[in-house]
Amino acid sequence: SYTKLDAEGNDLADSAESWTMVRDNVTGLIWGMKTDDGSVHDKDNTYTWYNSNPDTNGGNAGTPGNGTDTEDFINALNSSNYGGHSDWRLPTPEELQSIVDYGTSNPAINNSYFPNIKSPFYWSSTTYVYNDGIAWRMAFENGHVSNDGYKADAYYVRAIRGGQSWSLENLVSNGDGTVTDTHTGLMWQTNGSASTMNWENSIKYCEDLEEAGYSDWRMPTVKELASIVKWHTLTPAIDASYFNFVSSYYWSSTAYSPSTGKSSWRVSFSDGDFFDSNYKSQPHYV
Numbered sequence: 001s002y003t004k005l006d007a008e009g010n011d012l013a014d015s016a017e018s019w020t021m022v023r024d025n026v027t028g029l030i031w032g033m034k035t036d037d038g039s040v041h042d043k044d045n046t047y048t049w050y051n052s053n054p055d056t057n058g059g060n061a062g063t064p065g066n067g068t069d070t071e072d073f074i075n076a077l078n079s080s081n082y083g084g085h086s087d088w089r090l091p092t093p094e095e096l097q098s099i100v101d102y103g104t105s106n107p108a109i110n111n112s113y114f115p116n117i118k119s120p121f122y123w124s125s126t127t128y129v130y131n132d133g134i135a136w137r138m139a140f141e142n143g144h145v146s147n148d149g150y151k152a153d154a155y156y157v158r159a160i161r162g163g164q165s166w167s168l169e170n171l172v173s174n175g176d177g178t179v180t181d182t183h184t185g186l187m188w189q190t191n192g193s194a195s196t197m198n199w200e201n202s203i204k205y206c207e208d209l210e211e212a213g214y215s216d217w218r219m220p221t222v223k224e225l226a227s228i229v230k231w232h233t234l235t236p237a238i239d240a241s242y243f244n245f246v247s248s249y250y251w252s253s254t255a256y257s258p259s260t261g262k263s264s265w266r267v268s269f270s271d272g273d274f275f276d277s278n279y280k281s282q283p284h285y286v
Helices: 068-081 092-096 198-205 222-225
Strands: 002-007 021-024 030-031 119-127 134-139 144-150 159-161 171-173 178-181 186-191 250-254 262-268 273-281
Touching: 092 119, 092 134, 092 144, 092 222, 119 144, 144 171, 198 250, 222 262
Parallel strands: none
Antiparallel strands: 002 021, 021 030, 030 159, 119 134, 134 144, 171 178, 178 186, 250 262, 262 273
16 A cells, blocks of 8 residues: 655655655555656666664675765755655665565566666665675565675665564564564464475465464465564574574465466575575475
């Protein structure tokens, strides 16, 4: 559910042919738009990753530029009071993934609200904990969140402001082998499968499950799996005080759009990386 906004942040009709920002009515996030006019908002502009704040840069400030790094981009928006606000920032991996449409590809996003999208990588604000010279990035070609973007490389950027903050402090143990995330409302099995299985058997395992008095269990979507990933930690990239995990891949129920009959998305609870075209015949945990 999206709403187009004008330069002052006022709501526009869905049929509006020009708009400055988009509000995600689910998360509350406001997204800046990309243009094709050679301005700071131009869709073709790329930036190196740079964050001079030692409290948030993951121990490595990255690669500064002269108007060509991510901090320069964000500062330009805030100094111009873009959209009437000066609290623009880079999105987290979770926030980038929140606007991915996994039912399509090239690009994997709603083009009616997010035009001028470039399919390759967009920077997130989060440093990869295993190598502080790398930051997480998102490919809007297919929705792949990857941890192999060196901060010296130049990628695209989207700016956001506002919205709800993701926090795994919302997890509550129910004392019956389940955990509830009060932010999403989802209830999770704490132990997961004892062994690996292919995608079809994983679906069946979840749907046949009888646990904690419930019989409506199902396999999570790729976005639901992302909601319990801890992007700032490693081995595990999940809260081990709530979840018993295996340092391996876990299936999602989301098929890979370019090859829905053969492949599906999986996530590594070792480092949080999302992999797309993994054959459904392969064995993973669930």
